[in-house]
Amino acid sequence: MLKVIQVLLLFIFISMLIGCLIMKALKEKQASFFKSILCGSIVMMALFEVLFIPMTILGQTLSRLTQIWTILVGLIALVSALVSKKLILELIKTAFLEIKKINVFDGIVLFFVVIQMVICYKYIFTHANDAYYVGMASTTLTTDQLLSYSPYTGASITWSSYKAHLIASLPAYWAMLAKIFGVTGAFMCHSIVPVVYIPLAYVLYREIGMLLFKKERNHVSLFILMICIGNFFIGNHYDTSYEMLTTSVWQGGTFLYNIALPGIFYFEFKFLKKGQNVLDLVMAGMMFIIGVMSVPKSGIVLSSLTVILLGFSFLVERMLTKRKRIDAGINI
Amino acid sequence: MQELISNLQNSIEIYRHTGKIMLLLTTLLGFFLIKTNQRVRVIALYVLFGSIILLNPFFLKYEIDIFGENHLYRLGMILLVPILSSYALTNVLLKVTERKKRLIALIGSLILIALSGRFVYTKEYFFQANNEDKVYDLAVDIANCVTATNQSPTIAITEVQGVFIRQYNANIKLVCAPKVRENWDEAEDESVMNMRIMLSDSEPDMPNLTQLAKQNGCDYLILLNQQVKEDNPQNYGFRYVNTFEDFQVFENVQE
Numbered sequence: 001m002l003k004v005i006q007v008l009l010l011f012i013f014i015s016m017l018i019g020c021l022i023m024k025a026l027k028e029k030q031a032s033f034f035k036s037i038l039c040g041s042i043v044m045m046a047l048f049e050v051l052f053i054p055m056t057i058l059g060q061t062l063s064r065l066t067q068i069w070t071i072l073v074g075l076i077a078l079v080s081a082l083v084s085k086k087l088i089l090e091l092i093k094t095a096f097l098e099i100k101k102i103n104v105f106d107g108i109v110l111f112f113v114v115i116q117m118v119i120c121y122k123y124i125f126t127h128a129n130d131a132y133y134v135g136m137a138s139t140t141l142t143t144d145q146l147l148s149y150s151p152y153t154g155a156s157i158t159w160s161s162y163k164a165h166l167i168a169s170l171p172a173y174w175a176m177l178a179k180i181f182g183v184t185g186a187f188m189c190h191s192i193v194p195v196v197y198i199p200l201a202y203v204l205y206r207e208i209g210m211l212l213f214k215k216e217r218n219h220v221s222l223f224i225l226m227i228c229i230g231n232f233f234i235g236n237h238y239d240t241s242y243e244m245l246t247t248s249v250w251q252g253g254t255f256l257y258n259i260a261l262p263g264i265f266y267f268e269f270k271f272l273k274k275g276q277n278v279l280d281l282v283m284a285g286m287m288f289i290i291g292v293m294s295v296p297k298s299g300i301v302l303s304s305l306t307v308i309l310l311g312f313s314f315l316v317e318r319m320l321t322k323r324k325r326i327d328a329g330i331n332i
Numbered sequence: 333m334q335e336l337i338s339n340l341q342n343s344i345e346i347y348r349h350t351g352k353i354m355l356l357l358t359t360l361l362g363f364f365l366i367k368t369n370q371r372v373r374v375i376a377l378y379v380l381f382g383s384i385i386l387l388n389p390f391f392l393k394y395e396i397d398i399f400g401e402n403h404l405y406r407l408g409m410i411l412l413v414p415i416l417s418s419y420a421l422t423n424v425l426l427k428v429t430e431r432k433k434r435l436i437a438l439i440g441s442l443i444l445i446a447l448s449g450r451f452v453y454t455k456e457y458f459f460q461a462n463n464e465d466k467v468y469d470l471a472v473d474i475a476n477c478v479t480a481t482n483q484s485p486t487i488a489i490t491e492v493q494g495v496f497i498r499q500y501n502a503n504i505k506l507v508c509a510p511k512v513r514e515n516w517d518e519a520e521d522e523s524v525m526n527m528r529i530m531l532s533d534s535e536p537d538m539p540n541l542t543q544l545a546k547q548n549g550c551d552y553l554i555l556l557n558q559q560v561k562e563d564n565p566q567n568y569g570f571r572y573v574n575t576f577e578d579f580q581v582f583e584n585v586q587e
Contacts, residue, residue, distance in 0.1 A: 190465065223422040
């Protein structure tokens with residue numbers, strides 16, 4: 001029970017507080033409780049990555065990293081609580097209002113999401129990549145050292161021989177959370193991560209829906225329902241499938257595909273479409289950091305490609321519709 | 333030209349199993365039915381450019397260099413299939429105004445999604461573990477056995493169980509790393525390589541295997557029942573400890 005309270009405290013209360021600061025800075029007209037949790041979680045992960053790299057190079061321990069991260073997260077949350085009191089109360093109120101507005105599609109989605117979470121909590125999806133992601137989380141937690149032991153054999157290594165893994169710190173993030181919650185690395189990955197990150201992914205998809213469908217509630221609900229149903233069906237080939245949000249979200253590839261890349265897409269799309277708020281770009285940057293930290297090598301390449309592809313698509317679209325815009329008297 | 337065609341065939345083969353990409357490309361055709369706006373145009377262009385990167389035979393060589401042959405399939409991630417295909421499908425559904433027709437279209441869309449992949453919540457993929465960490469019970473039993481007297485033993489075990497054992501107890505050291513690795517090039521000397529080959533052999537050369545195990549500082553040697561039918565590590569300075577399912581655990585008793 002104490003662990004459940006700890007998880008709720010960090011992922012709902014603290015995330016929400018940090019997210020409020022972002023909402024305030026973004027000057028969001030329709031700030032929501034759930035979006036603030038999403039933004040808070042993004043900041044917490046990005047902050048970890050920024051700390052992880054220098055601390056690993058300096059040979060610091062996981063315990064020290066956890067202390068520094070906790071202090072910084074606590075400070076940001078405290079500042080937010082002081083600065084955005086009014087917004088926090090407003091968001092809590094709107095959370096209840098949002099629950100009241102639930103329609104049939106939302107109800108079905110909620111039902112399916114709960115099923116996905118329960119199955120992930122109760123059962124386990126086995127995948128060879130766990131040897132790295134769970135193995136690394138367990139190794140980091142057990143040895144209290146950052147990138148000093150092989151997750152596969154337990155042999156001593158040096159970070160300089162594994163530079164790609166120095167940047168991809170996702171397993172170490174799970175290890176740190178496991179340390180905070182007082183659980184094992186395997187329990188953290190197999191039980192807590194799915195319960196927290198599956199709903200968080202749907203919050204992100206909802207925001208993407210709101211952006212793409214101009215906040216038309218029914219359209220957004222239908223859009224999420226489609227994604228939700230799709231998540232019951234993974235790709236046809238087990239080894240090369242990455243539609244695994246509801247099976248192994250603790251693994252870097254799954255995290256990258258289902259959370260980091262959509263996050264980059266969302267914030268960059270929002271920035272390029274509206275072009276008003278630099279903080280959207282900052283958030284896209286944080287999602288990029290999360291993309292980079294999720295998978296060695298592929299994380300950097302795929303996150304960069306997503307940024308470039310989307311930017312290029314906007315550019316080409318603007319070139320193609322230039323005449324139309326001029327005719328319509330839109331300043332471009 | 334022949335190389336180009338062969339590269340294109342390779343690209344298609346890599347993504348052949350990813351029915352989800354076909355789903356996206358199919359649903360995108362729906363964009364022809366609706367009135368376009370900036371969002372629709374940008375997304376259509378995004379998928380178009382993404383597909384060009386993905387299936388372009390000219391890029392294949394460079395893509396393999398960057399991702400490695402084993403991880404090339406990951407390039408398909410840039411298409412963000414769940415989000416973009418759902419967006420396309422929803423747009424098409426909204427085009428249908430009549431209630432009955434929309435319901436039929438909705439059911440059709442869901443069937444299309446289902447056909448693009450495989451239902452994941454089956455016994456084939458998921459299992460229920462008896463331990464809190466949700467690691468294979470067999471790996472837990474073996475881990476508990478080898479750490480009963482020594483907190484951080486070095487063990488040699490076949491590939492499959494090697495994947496799981498350190499997830500449960502990271503104090504255990506393995507002589508051979510599993511083959512499937514996340515861009516992780518751990519140095520292996522010849523004796524470890526030989527040991528890996530022997531561990532996967534159904535009838536290993538026991539004197540050699542036990543010799544290598546000792547050389548590599550192995551505290552425990554864990555072999556399948558069938559591997560110890562002809563000869564046994566007990567004949568070469570190892571002590572039988574226990575059997576778990578198909579695995580027999582032997583302890584190195586020589587100093």
